[in-house]
Amino acid sequence: MASNPPAPEAPYAPVQPPTDTFGYGGYRTDEGPWEEWNPTAESIRPVRGKHRVAKQRGGGFARSSTVLGVGVIAAVSAGGMASANTGKAPVSISMPDLPGVGSLISDDKPAPEAASALASFGSEAAVAVDADADADQSVADAGEALRSRIMAQAESQKTQVEVKAAAAAAKAKADAVVKAEKEAEAKAAAAKKKAAEEAAAKVEAARLAELAKQYTLPTSSYTITSTFGQAGSLWSSGYHTGLDFAAPTGTLIKAVHSGTVTEAGWAGAYGYRTILTLDDGTELWFCHQSSISVSVGQKVATGDVIGRVGATGNVTGAHLHLEVHANGNAEGIDPAAWLRSKGLNP
Structure with a gap:
């Protein structure tokens, strides 16, 4: 009995990854087939260019952990697809035990902690933005407080100057009143003295007139x-x-x-x-x-x-x-x- 010849082997097409995987979109038919690639320490070069890690602020540990987890997922996915194409064992990659990262690259169902870490990614970013906004607002508030303090000091100095000027004017007015009173008293005293002298002169004149009736010059025609x-x-x-x-x-x-x-x-x-x-x-x-x-x-x-x-x-x-x-x-x-x-x- 004749046997059928074996059917021609179909070209390799990678299994379409699930569309809900974090960091990927829909499957594209124009990609592949892929050549075998085993990542090694020599073949993985450090990322160069303008990519740099931002300075960590409050909540920065969670963001850096998430970015590292996304990079690890990309590398592991590429290695898995290459292993599926060639049938060779993938290269193992050691990773630090970061919160939520192991569950992201596991084939098992994500643990509640991992889901919580992913869910908190956006909220932590929002918290960081809010912290920046709060810091800017704090700077603005400090500037406004300094401005208010300077204005208050200027107003206080102006008030002190006005108070001193008012006090000087009041003192000058009081001095003028005292001087006028002294001048009036001096004039009154002088007038009183003059009146007393005039009265005494009148009394003396009356006395001399009376004496003149009692005294006479010793001779005449002299x-x-x-x-x-x-x-x-x-x-x-x-x-x-x-x-x-x-x-x-x-x-x-x-x-x-x-x-x-x-x-x-x-x-x-x-x-x-x-x-x-x-x-x-x-x-x-x-x-x-x-x-x-x-x-x-x-x-x-x-x-x-x-x-x-x-x-x-x-x-x-x-x-x-x-x-x-x-x-x-x-x-x-x-x-x-x-x-x-x-x-x-x-």
Whole structure:
């Protein structure tokens, strides 16, 4: 019996991988057939180019583990397909024991932990993005906080300047008020002092006017020729000790004030002299008289005639030499000042 010849061997076509495998799409007919390829350490070169691992942040371990797992899946799938085509044993690849990676490359049903790792891939990426956004927001918040602090400090400094300016203005105003008050007080005090002085002057004028009724000048129709203290060789003491009223001989000499005659007669250089002692003890000397009209012990009143002008004693002409001795002192005082104190103006 004839046997049928063996049917021609069909070309190798790889078994279509399941479409739900992670990292692959649908099966393409234009791929294959493949040549036998056994990966070795020499044939697997490190990936070059622009591919680099990003700097790990929070959750980066899960992302790097997932990427490594995807690369391992691709390598193992390629090795499995080559082994299926050639029938040779595949090369074993050692991998670190990373969470979720072993279940991804196992033919068994993925464990719940692996499914959880895959499910958390997207959420971890989202968490990383959220962390970046939070970091950017934190930087923005820090900048805004710094800006707010600077603005607050500037506002505080402005407020301090305004407060200092207000305080300076208030102090200047207060100083001006105090100065005005002091000036007003000074003016008031000056006015009060002036008023007091004017009042005192009026009182003194009234007193002198009243005294003037009690006192009188010793003579009339006279000329002052020599004053008290005037120096010269004409006087034995070297200076004039009284006040000279030059008048014609025989001019009446009057009692300046009421008192008692304590001396009346010749007195050497003073010529004929009459001494009138007042009630307060003041002595009035009337000298160089041509005649005396009173006697010792006689009481006289203001304006009474006590003698006449003459030129007796040490003289150069007819005049009345008047001396004032307060409290009986030998040295006299200025007769002109004493007369003025009594309201008289010689």
